Amino acid sequence: MIARKQQRGGLMRIVHAAMGAAxxxxxxxxxxxxxxxxxxxxxxIPAGAAENRNLDIERDYRKLRDDVFKRKPGPTSSSSPxxxxxxxxxxxxEVRDKRGVxxxxxxxxxxxxxxxxxxxxxxxVDFNSFAKNRLGLLxxxxxxxxxxxxxxxx
Numbered sequence: 001m002i003a004r005k006q007q008r009g010g011l012m013r014i015v016h017a018a019m020g021a022a023x024x025x026x027x028x029x030x031x032x033x034x035x036x037x038x039x040x041x042x043x044x045i046p047a048g049a050a051e052n053r054n055l056d057i058e059r060d061y062r063k064l065r066d067d068v069f070k071r072k073p074g075p076t077s078s079s080s081p082x083x084x085x086x087x088x089x090x091x092x093x094e095v096r097d098k099r100g101v102x103x104x105x106x107x108x109x110x111x112x113x114x115x116x117x118x119x120x121x122x123x124x125v126d127f128n129s130f131a132k133n134r135l136g137l138l139x140x141x142x143x144x145x146x147x148x149x150x151x152x153x154x
Contacts, residue, residue, distance in 0.1 A: 062086065081131035081138050088132055089114050095130075095137045103143045104150075121150035 073087035081098075093106045095116055104118030113124045116139070123146070131138040139146065 076132055076134060078133055081133050081140075084127070084130040084132040084137060086127050089127060089130055089137065093137050095139055096135055097143045097146065098138065098140050099142065100135060101143050103139065103141075103146050106137070116146075116150075118147060118150055120147035121152075123150045 073085040076082060089106060089109060091106050091109055094102050095104050095106060097103045104116045106114045107117040107122065108115040110124070113126050114130070116123055116125050125139065129139055131140065141149075
């Protein structure tokens with residue numbers, strides 16, 4: 001009985017290895033069919049379309065990222081922290097530490113970061129570092145740690 005299970009386990013390993021090799025072979029074929037570079041001067045692209053295309057790509061990337069991390073803009077009734085979306089991070093919003101103590105406010109919004117100001121100074125914080133719960137925005141640091149970063153102490 002045990003020998004039969006071991007044979008099945010060995011057979012399954014062989015089957016999985018064969019499936020992996022086949023997948024890699026087909027992926028190689030798909031890559032081989034990519035057309036060569038396109039000369040932009042031969043295309044009829046209206047003025048400003050490139051910038052709009054870049055904005056579309058960035059919007060699509062952010063939507064995909066938010067879908068993957070289950071980010072949804074707007075208030076939440078959850079007492080547990082959930083990831084904050086970039087739309088949740090608004091100038092003037094209070095930010096709390098992981099214990100719920102107010103550590104500062106959002107002073108300014110950048111492309112992928114927010115400037116957080118508090119009693120000890122200012123610091124740039126990536127959007128990915130923010131979470132939210134029913135109290136508002138959160139950052140996963142204690143107040144003393146964040147103030148040390150703001151003042152330049154370690």
